Amino acid sequence: MVDSHHTPHFFEDLTLGMRETLDKTVDEADVAEFARLSGDDNPIHVDADYAATTRFGGRIVHGLFTASLFSTLLGTRLPGPGAIYLGQTLNFRAPVRIGDRIDVSVEVIELTPKGRRARLRCEARVGETVVLDGEATVMVPPRPATAHAA
Template identity: 70%
Template sequence: MAMPVLTSYFFEDLALGMRETIMKTVMESDVVGFAQVSGDDNPIHLCDVYAAKTRFGQRIAHGLYTASLISAVLGTRLPGPGAVYMSQTLSFKAPVKIGDVVVVSVEVVELVEKGRRCRLHCEASVDGQVVLDGEATVMVPGRPKERAPEPAPGQPAKTEAA
């Protein structure tokens, strides 16, 4: 996956219906790397001989690898850097195979001012077929407050009356 251009939204910049999408071709090195990082070395992901005997007929990517692509969108595009994952629901619909091009989209479906929470519908598809969907809730940074200008050198700082 090419590193996406980082976009960053403050909570105040978000609106219902905002949407972002990325595409990722699943490579063998992705599946092997995810197995190493996660410790999930199930042969359905790593062994051609084993996987050929399963109902899928070939190796498949880890479900959580596919789900991790949602994190890539949330952390780099919408809302972007500074967003903190609070929760995620996932419903796996179909397998993702090595070589598949996964299209991952997230859409803002709710904004909650208290705590600056954003709920997003998340979906991954291959060739137009949904392979994974769910919802994520993230906490989004607020826009920084404007700071008062610094006093000129030799001038006293202004203080607010009590």
């Protein structure tokens, strides 16, 4: 998935169109652990018999599990370490199922120097189907001042 030891991008490094991606195949343990950590044990996610009776015909992955992959990219790759989440819109478009490979991307679409804000388009796909999209706004640290030798 993601190596969390990435070099951060400072605000001055960002340009429109910069993009990062990751992919994650969701397994049973991911769903169980997300349910445990979040406390969301909705049977649509954890009970196969119940889920079979729903319009989905089976269990689906928590929508916020998929959304958390945006946070992974924003916090580890683009902009990376030091970025502070300010906001996120989410449009849930289709279900994700256990065993699906989710392809996630973030792309810089706006830079605001005042407050060092970046707005990024976020998209998650399973195959050709967009399952989740939205936009994130983050505050990005400035490049540190370098000390000059006297």
